Amino acid sequence: MHTPPAPSANDWSPEEFRSYCQQVSDWIAGYLAGLRSYPVLSPVQPGQIKSALPASPPASPEPFAQILVDFERVILPGITHWNHPRFFAYFSITGSGPGILGELLAAALNVNAMLWKTSPAATEMEEVVLDWLRQMLRLPEAFRGVINDTASVSSLCAMAAAREAAGLQVRDKGLSGRQGLPRLCMYTSEQAHSSIEKAAIVLGIGQQGLRKIPCDHHYRMDVEALAQAIRHDIAAGYRPLCVIATIGTTSTTSVDPVAAIAELCAAHGLWLHVDAAYAGVTAMLPEKRDLFTGWEQADSIVVNPHKWLFTPIDCSVLFCRRPDVLRQAFSLTPEYLRTAEQDQVVNLMDYGVSLGRRFRSLKLWMVMRSLGTSGIAAVLRQHMSYAHRLGDLIAAHPQIELVTPVWFSTVVFRFRPPAVPEETVNALNARLLETVNHTGAVMLSHTVLRGQYALRLAIGNLRTTWEDVELAWRTVQEQAEKLTTADLG
């Protein structure tokens, strides 16, 4: 039994901590080993978890054993298992062993890395590990990294820096009601992630100020259309600020022609931000380097270790070639945060929105050391080889077709039985996704491309094997077959 807190022993004793932590550790070891026995997608109904939890907080302390029991009994059925080797939805991610223990240590230290002084190791570790990552991705030395929670925030910061770089005194004077300040605009492709549009809203650029440039047949930004849009906007009195290109878009993992975009940006003095949140890690592989041509000319790049670098969520890295501008956009030092050494050190609070900062670099350090760059490269190649192998199987299938090429580790496909009229194919595919996910064996997600509903299977979990991918493929075929028989046969 847990003893209610006494005045001088509010927290657990070391023995209690050790015992409870061991219970949790055993549970996790079993969970990770047994993940394949769970349905990937939680089968609960809306409101089910809520109704199983007490409506009010407990007045008295409750024993930890009871909390763990409720975790398993009430919470676990409502979990969609992102750490499952057959979670293939959105982008597949991994809470790896070393990453999980990195989070455990960070929570125990509980430092706030806002200032160098408030934990020199957390700041210097972040600098060192992100420089490791920079070297691994073969980015020039000028790029400095900083960790944010998510790519949404990393891109917001990059776009704020772009706004600042224009020399319009936005930081000081704001944007509205200013004589002579034109409408501002930014450019991205119609396939860009929704976080880019959200950032444009937050920054006061507005949805109208974000131009969504059309794409070519492979969903890559059309550079000629971009050039025209910029020229048109300038002629119409707009002030273009930046272009956001994507290496690995969300729907299809397509890759914008970054080199050509960089050239345009240079010609017009625009900031270039590259969203490589998912695919950026593959820049370490010589055979993928051609997809990254020109990204070294970007002003900023986002790469998320919590996506395809086996690090638990959250950990998003913003690399910036002009950290001085990022600092200029965000730095504010009230008296209570001034320190004697502030001119000799980096205070990471100066490079983003949040003052408080968890010790996120610790888990990344533990993951990079545990796997080594060779281990990381091997896993990335493994995932991509699975994706290509699956792509080949789909290409050879009479009724299921690939919708886009396999660029990295995500496969986009569509059930297209010849007998079915085109107008019902979308509904059929939506039903297929639903039935596949309801088996619990795997989880996929979807997108719509030029009006066509398509399924996405993204490979990225450290524990995924070819057998897992094969099971997914078998499930898709079985469910497709059933649908055909039941609904169309």
Next chain:
Amino acid sequence: MHTPPAPSANDWSPEEFRSYCQQVSDWIAGYLAGLRSYPVLSPVQPGQIKSALPASPPASPEPFAQILVDFERVILPGITHWNHPRFFAYFSITGSGPGILGELLAAALNVNAMLWKTSPAATEMEEVVLDWLRQMLRLPEAFRGVINDTASVSSLCAMAAAREAAGLQVRDKGLSGRQGLPRLCMYTSEQAHSSIEKAAIVLGIGQQGLRKIPCDHHYRMDVEALAQAIRHDIAAGYRPLCVIATIGTTSTTSVDPVAAIAELCAAHGLWLHVDAAYAGVTAMLPEKRDLFTGWEQADSIVVNPHKWLFTPIDCSVLFCRRPDVLRQAFSLTPEYLRTAEQDQVVNLMDYGVSLGRRFRSLKLWMVMRSLGTSGIAAVLRQHMSYAHRLGDLIAAHPQIELVTPVWFSTVVFRFRPPAVPEETVNALNARLLETVNHTGAVMLSHTVLRGQYALRLAIGNLRTTWEDVELAWRTVQEQAEKLTTADLG
């Protein structure tokens, strides 16, 4: 020895996980029990940690044992121990046992709570636990909570909602170059946290658009000055959007007169955001309720469980009485995030900047259950009683004076030996802080109030005892005595 990853066993085996996790668990149990033996402030020099880490990432996998050794050897000396019972700087925080294990479980599940579907339990747990917190703080039912990483982001979101609530179509049209859109402005006190100014910069309001209203002698916003500023701005053609009041300012934990400010906001149709990141939890105590009068009329309120609710960083709660407006400011649903049940459930990605969301409510649930509301109240009262007791000792001291009343658990004071000329008192206090922190026994921080340098001692760690506070007080006196003797005697 750790075996390099083989194609089908990229992550640790269950046995490895269990064994490594137990090593980490043992280390943490010892760390928490032995924290008082560490110097609170890290004594390392700038660059020291960096130079002890390899300049490049390892190519090959490294054994976990080696990583743990390096953690202790290289990282630990560079840690400023925020979890130390004698960390009294900034605002004292706690990584409590249940909070740490909550983080451990969240990292192992590694779910992303962006959509209800992507982990129903994470979304519904967040709704339930924040409603527990709402009840505990006696806020009206209309307030809905959402978790962000930090108060910086919570306040940014609140201020973005205020901008949206003005009906100026900022989301769609942006702010710049618009005919007829006046300059916008927001109001806060000169004692507000720097994150408010940073948010004004990000949102395109600009530093000039944020009016810093003067305070009374106790550092509380002067409501008459606020009323005048609003009238003056309206007359000058500005469009006021919102007021940000603070309950528990960073320097002195002063409390703005929220009821009077709420009245003004109602009269002018302004959004009222209350920053109660630190002190908000004390709204649960009847004896502190008078300091919160009027906050229930706010449109939004931020309270940080990672500050004074024993939950590891990060966990900041934004309560909003008009969640529809928050949603209107932020909601964007690209095709790949559409789900069948989206109209029946809450998708938390709709209420803030970040799409990706960790399962942060889990640790808060574990902390609230482990302590119970009675346990939480007891600890808060204990901390405040220590602060008042220390305040009394300082008030009785001939050479050290209280600079402000003790409102909650933070004590602000100043060494003021009668023999020392006023112009050297600031330097003397800066030196005092430095020497006190260099003992390693305790860590305090500072502020400057009306030109006077003052020391801050903030109590908030779950494991802090009166003996810890007493040791801090003894250290301050001893160092003050030495300074007087050495430099002035």
